[in-house]
Amino acid sequence: MSRGLQFxxxxxxxxxxxxxxxxxxxxxxxxPTVLIGTTAPTFTGPDVESGQTISLDxxxxxxxxxxxxxxxxxxxxxxxxxxxxxxxxxxxxxxxVMLGINYQDExxxxxxxxxxxxxxxxxxxxxxxxxxxxxGVYGVxxxxxxxxxxxxxxxxxxxxxxxxxxxLTENVITPLLNNTPPST
Amino acid sequence: xxxxxxxxxxxxxxxxxxxxxxxxxxxxxxxxxxREIAKTLRCTVCQTENIWESxxxxxxxxxxxxxxxxxxxxxxEEIHAYFLSRYGDYILMQPxxxxxxxxxxxxxxxxxxxxxxxxxxxxxxxxRPSSSTPQQPPPPxxxxxxxxxxxxxxxx
Numbered sequence: 001m002s003r004g005l006q007f008x009x010x011x012x013x014x015x016x017x018x019x020x021x022x023x024x025x026x027x028x029x030x031x032p033t034v035l036i037g038t039t040a041p042t043f044t045g046p047d048v049e050s051g052q053t054i055s056l057d058x059x060x061x062x063x064x065x066x067x068x069x070x071x072x073x074x075x076x077x078x079x080x081x082x083x084x085x086x087x088x089x090x091x092x093x094x095x096x097v098m099l100g101i102n103y104q105d106e107x108x109x110x111x112x113x114x115x116x117x118x119x120x121x122x123x124x125x126x127x128x129x130x131x132x133x134x135x136g137v138y139g140v141x142x143x144x145x146x147x148x149x150x151x152x153x154x155x156x157x158x159x160x161x162x163x164x165x166x167x168l169t170e171n172v173i174t175p176l177l178n179n180t181p182p183s184t
Numbered sequence: 185x186x187x188x189x190x191x192x193x194x195x196x197x198x199x200x201x202x203x204x205x206x207x208x209x210x211x212x213x214x215x216x217x218x219r220e221i222a223k224t225l226r227c228t229v230c231q232t233e234n235i236w237e238s239x240x241x242x243x244x245x246x247x248x249x250x251x252x253x254x255x256x257x258x259x260x261e262e263i264h265a266y267f268l269s270r271y272g273d274y275i276l277m278q279p280x281x282x283x284x285x286x287x288x289x290x291x292x293x294x295x296x297x298x299x300x301x302x303x304x305x306x307x308x309x310x311x312r313p314s315s316s317t318p319q320q321p322p323p324p325x326x327x328x329x330x331x332x333x334x335x336x337x338x339x340x
Contacts, residue, residue, distance in 0.1 A: 009302075034272040104241050129245030130252075136270035138228045138242075 033136055033155045040064070040146040041134040045124040048102050048110050054124050056099075056146075063176045064146040065098045067160075068132060069123075070105045071113035073140045079159030080117045086160065087121050089169060093177055095148060099124055103132050103140050143168070147176050154182060218251050221260050225250075225267055226277050234277050 044055040056064065067083055069076040083100075090096040100123035102110045107125065114123065126132050135144060138157065145154040145168070154172045156164060172182040211219075222236035227243040235243040246267075253263050267275045279285040325333075 005302075009298075012298075034269065038269075104245075128248065129242065130249055132242070133246060133249050133267075133270060136272075 033152075035136055035144075035152045036155060038152055040144070040150055040152050041131075043124070043131045043134065045126060045131065048100075048107070048114060048123040048125050049119070054099070054122055059097045059099075060150060061148055062095045062097045063148055063173060065096075065173065066101055066135070066144040066146065067098070068101045068103045068126075068135070068137055068140050068142045070103050070140045071109040072105065075159045076141045077117065079141055079161050082159070082161050082165050084118055084120055086165065086169060090173060090177070091120070095177055096173070097121075101126050101131060103137065104129060145172050145176065145182075148179065214251065214254055217254055217260065218247060221250050221254075221263055222247050224264070224277050226275050228271060228275065 040056065042056045044053055044057075046052065047054050065086070087098045090098070098121045100119070100121065102123050102125050104126075110123070110125070124131070135142075141157075141159055143154075143156045143160055144152055147153045153176060154168070156168065158164070160168055175182050219236055223234050225235045225246065227233045227235045227238035227240055227246075229240050229242050230238045233243075235246045250263055253266065254260075258266075264276075273279055273285065279288050281289055
């Protein structure tokens with residue numbers, strides 16, 4: 001085997017190794033979404049608790065946080081306290097709205113979940129799963145932040161806890177409420 | 185006598201070709217279209233399964249979404265574009281041939297070619313006749329070795 005071939009083989013193997021090594025440090029929860037920067041799909045659905053119709057259009061001009069959850073989802077329970085804390089932190093801001101989207105769930109189970117773990121904001125039932133498909137949802141929990149112009153600015157797959165909570169509140173929601181671009 | 189009738193009735197029941205009574209489900213054109221589109225879309229919560237083959241709730245809902253859109257008069261291309269706009273290239277079972285995606289299409293064949301080339305080179309070296317390089321005659325035996333061979337051959 002000539003030296004040139006040996007050299008190119010070693011370079012190729014090193015490049016492959018570097019590619020795999022880089023992949024080790026990637027965040028598996030960070031799924032690139034094509035929806036960031038696009039207009040949030042509008043939706044209408046019944047409220048889990050009251051059955052009243054809720055529409056995204058009602059909240060035009062506000063920063064809307066959508067949190068997809070289900071009663072059978074373990075990580076939704078993990079984040080639930082922080083989700084309530086997040087709502088508590090911003091609920092008095094006139095331009096902030098938080099909506100839960102109940103995904104692939106039975107109504108009695110969803111109601112029982114909210115009764116058990118508590119709820120301070122409205123939750124829309126995604127009966128046919130079409131709302132989740134419209135938002136390119138893979139699973140629960142998933143959280144989206146829509147700006148005051150109705151554009152999706154942030155998506156997170158997984159529970160909103162710890163550093164994720166801090167990042168979401170300080171670098172995404174607060175700037176958007178001040179009409180400045182988020183820093184993530 | 186009664187037992188005979190019961191036995192006869194039982195045999196009739198067992199021998200009757202019940203499966204032939206099973207209904208044959210006819211696929212409508214809509215079903216075929218749903219199937220064809222669903223086969224090209226990836227189940228995003230499964231491992232290398234399309235949404236036609238998957239039983240995951242999300243796949244079931246995606247199939248329903250395809251059916252609904254076809255019923256509303258959307259074309260297969262429009263439905264593909266819809267799913268692509270929601271999930272990106274990941275939703276497609278066959279990655280589109282552009283940008284970095286070319287790597288996925290070309291790399292296996294390129295690696296096969298490179299591997300084949302090195303294999304060819306190695307095998308060629310193994311099967312190359314050793315006579316191509318003139319062999320040196322073995323060094324002559326010294327007297328002591330010659331005597332030892334003689335001894336061992338004739339007096340084992």
